[in-house]
Amino acid sequence: MPDASVLRADLTASVVVFLVALPLCVGVAVASGVPAELGLVTGIVGGLVAGLLPGSSLQVSGPAAGLTVLVLEAVTEFGLGGLGVLVLAAGALQLVMGALRLGRWFRAISIAVVEGMLAGIGLVLIAGQIYAMADAKAPGSGPANLAGLPGLVAETAGSQPAIVAFSLGLGTIGVMALWKHLPEKIRTVPAPLAAVALATALVALFDLPVARVEVQGLLGTIDPPSVADVGGVVETGVTGAIGTVLAIALIASAESLFSAAAVDRLHSGPGTHYDKELMAQGAGNAVCGALGALPMTAVIVRSAANVQAGARTKASRVLHGVWLLLFAALLPAALGLIPVAALAGILVHAGWKLVPVRQWGPLWRDHRGEALVLAATAIAIVATNMFEGVLVGLLLAIAKTAWDVSHVQVHVEPGDNASTDEPSAPVRVAISGNATFLRLPRILDTLDALPKDRLIELDLHGLRHLDHACRTALSAWADRHNSEEGVTRVVMSRV
Numbered sequence: 001m002p003d004a005s006v007l008r009a010d011l012t013a014s015v016v017v018f019l020v021a022l023p024l025c026v027g028v029a030v031a032s033g034v035p036a037e038l039g040l041v042t043g044i045v046g047g048l049v050a051g052l053l054p055g056s057s058l059q060v061s062g063p064a065a066g067l068t069v070l071v072l073e074a075v076t077e078f079g080l081g082g083l084g085v086l087v088l089a090a091g092a093l094q095l096v097m098g099a100l101r102l103g104r105w106f107r108a109i110s111i112a113v114v115e116g117m118l119a120g121i122g123l124v125l126i127a128g129q130i131y132a133m134a135d136a137k138a139p140g141s142g143p144a145n146l147a148g149l150p151g152l153v154a155e156t157a158g159s160q161p162a163i164v165a166f167s168l169g170l171g172t173i174g175v176m177a178l179w180k181h182l183p184e185k186i187r188t189v190p191a192p193l194a195a196v197a198l199a200t201a202l203v204a205l206f207d208l209p210v211a212r213v214e215v216q217g218l219l220g221t222i223d224p225p226s227v228a229d230v231g232g233v234v235e236t237g238v239t240g241a242i243g244t245v246l247a248i249a250l251i252a253s254a255e256s257l258f259s260a261a262a263v264d265r266l267h268s269g270p271g272t273h274y275d276k277e278l279m280a281q282g283a284g285n286a287v288c289g290a291l292g293a294l295p296m297t298a299v300i301v302r303s304a305a306n307v308q309a310g311a312r313t314k315a316s317r318v319l320h321g322v323w324l325l326l327f328a329a330l331l332p333a334a335l336g337l338i339p340v341a342a343l344a345g346i347l348v349h350a351g352w353k354l355v356p357v358r359q360w361g362p363l364w365r366d367h368r369g370e371a372l373v374l375a376a377t378a379i380a381i382v383a384t385n386m387f388e389g390v391l392v393g394l395l396l397a398i399a400k401t402a403w404d405v406s407h408v409q410v411h412v413e414p415g416d417n418a419s420t421d422e423p424s425a426p427v428r429v430a431i432s433g434n435a436t437f438l439r440l441p442r443i444l445d446t447l448d449a450l451p452k453d454r455l456i457e458l459d460l461h462g463l464r465h466l467d468h469a470c471r472t473a474l475s476a477w478a479d480r481h482n483s484e485e486g487v488t489r490v491v492m493s494r495v
Contacts, residue, residue: 006312013311014319016190017060020305021320022327023192024350026213026335027343028063031129032071032294034080036213036335037221039063040328041293047321050284050296051314055277057270059256059263059303060317061284063294065350066255067248069124069142070386071294074244076140080292082233084225086241088289090248094282097253103274106257110397112370114254115356116377117390122354123382125347132344133169134162135211142382165210165341172199172345190305192346199342213343215336218328223292247387248285248295256281256298263300266307301350369400408433409462410446426455432462437469447477456481 021043029039039062046061074083097103127145131138134156139148156162172195179191203210233241260272277298284296306316327334356363356374364371373396381389413428427450435443450456458478460466 007315009310009312010316011319013306013309013316014323016309017302017306017311017316017320018323018327019193020190021060021062021302021324023196023338023343023346024065024299024301025063025324026338027192027346028065028068029294030213030340030343031065031068031125031132031347032063033075034071034083034294035216035221037216037218037328037332038293040218040324041222041291042288042296043324044321044328045284045287045291045293046296047318047324049287050280050298051317051321053276053280053283054273055280056260056263056272056298057314058267058307058311058317059260059272059298059300060306060320061256061281061296061298062302064252064255064297064299065125065347066118066121066354067252067295067297068347069121069128069381070244070247070251072128073385074248077240078233078236078244079229081223081225081229082236082241083294084223084289084292085229085233086244086248086289087285087293087295088225089245090252090295091282091285091287091289093245093249094253094285095279096282097249098275098277098279098282101275103253103257103276103278106254106274106278109254110370110373110394110401112373113377113390113393113397114258115359116374116393117251117254117381117386118354119356119374120378120381120389121386122351123378125351125354127382129344129347129351133166133341133348135165135341136162141385146382161209164208165339168199168202168208168210168339169341169345169348172196172342173349176346176349195346196338196342199339199345200337203339204337208339211340213335213338213340215332217332221292224290225292243387247390251386251390252285252295252297253278253281259298259300259303263298263303263307266304269312369404373397373400402436403438406434406436406438408435408439408443410443412446412450426457427451428457428459430459430462432464434465435460435463435470436465436467440470440473443470444473444477447474452481 022040025039025043026036027039029036029042032039043062050061071083074086078086124142124145127142127149128138130149131145131152134152136152136155138145156166175195175198176191179187179194202208203212257272257274257277260274260277264271281296281298288294288296302320306320309316311317355378360371363374373393376396377389377393380392383389384392409432411430411432413430429447429450431443458474460474
């Protein structure tokens with residue numbers, strides 16, 4: 001049994017994580033187009049279900065800004081009832097992947113694709129939440145939101161309530177950005193909580209005409225999916241539903257396991273068992289789906305706060321779920337005091353942190369191909385949707401890798417201008433490296449430039465890999481040159 005010092009450390013850390021998680025759970029829910037209480041439900045499940053299961057001992061799960069865009073699209077297309085079906089299916093898929101020991105393979109995902117995915121999410125999140133900061137309704141898709149920003153500026157400038165709401169959102173962003181520069185004693189209060197509390201106090205004190213969070217009560221929002229909801233998802237579109245389930249499962253899994261790797265570097269305790277953590281996330285999402293709540297992931301902000309607050313065991317993350325449950329059950333009316341613009345400001349700040357602005361310059365200088373994959377993934381997500389954008393990024397990353405490994409050297413002896421040498425001397429061509437169809441034009445261009453009245457010795461012993469396309473093309477080239485008049489012959493070794 002843990003000693004008293006460990007229990008005290010975990011208790012203190014759980015309170016800190018609760019204070020960090022509370023405004024984020026509510027903000028993510030509102031931005032996702034669902035009742036605010038459902039964000040708390042997901043946070044509760046992240047603490048009481050995923051928190052109790054083996055995997056990672058210190059990372060904390062709950063609703064994440066990284067899934068906001070995807071969830072909003074799912075709610076718009078399939079409805080709130082359909083969301084529970086999709087999240088339940090995604091959780092089941094995660095359980096299957098964990099049982100098949102696929103958790104460790106998520107570490108093989110290109111970091112450029114992951115960062116591009118987060119950057120795309122951040123851009124779409126910012127574009128959508130700017131409308132909420134002005135108490136306006138976003139048009140919907142990423143391109144539509146971006147195209148509508150000039151109109152939003154004009155409408156906001158002509159409406160005093162909109163100006164007040166937008167100013168409140170900007171103030172919230174300012175508090176979040178400047179909080180780290182304040183004295184350490186003040187910073188013991190988490191920045192999101194302080195920003196929301198200050199905004200809420202201003203609204204209450206001056207009775208500002210801004211939209212506030214709508215409250216329905218915890219039991220009133222929990223609506224487990226029914227058979228009718230399953231039928232509704234099928235009628236809306238099986239292909240779209242499958243794509244959404246895959247996107248939720250894969251993105252939530254990748255974000256959780258990347259977070260686990262980051263958290264392991266922050267503490268000296270036991271490391272994460274990736275397959276068990278994937279199953280823990282799957283179990284949590286299955287429960288969230290069964291309750292009709294938001295999907296959950298492990299969240300680096302809350303996890304880092306947990307470690308930095310001195311957590312020693314998983315008890316801290318379980319207790320943070322208990323505090324969320326008590327708040328949702330005993331003080332739900334407090335949510336109705338929170339201005340929507342303040343929550344939108346928090347998410348705009350969170351979205352900006354997802355965009356790797358500072359890392360872009362060094363990445364472009366040192367790894368230009370990776371930078372292009374990152375940018376293309378982000379742009380594709382903004383232009384299309386989450387699932388298609390990630391697919392574009394993965395395909396580009398695979399193509400880049402294929403190109404990078406297809407290094408081939410073609411060395412001609414006694415030189416490219418071999419016709420000036422002794423006519424009886426053979427021309428030796430040594431090809432080494434990895435000969436794939438991507439480098440085939442270069443190989444054939446070099447071979448076609450060789451003299452046609454000389455013996456050609458084509459040495460392939462230096463090749464580590466020779467794919468079918470290159471093998472066939474080289475054989476065809478040799479046959480063609482051996483059949484031409486005046487050509488002595490082409491001798492190939494290692495075909």
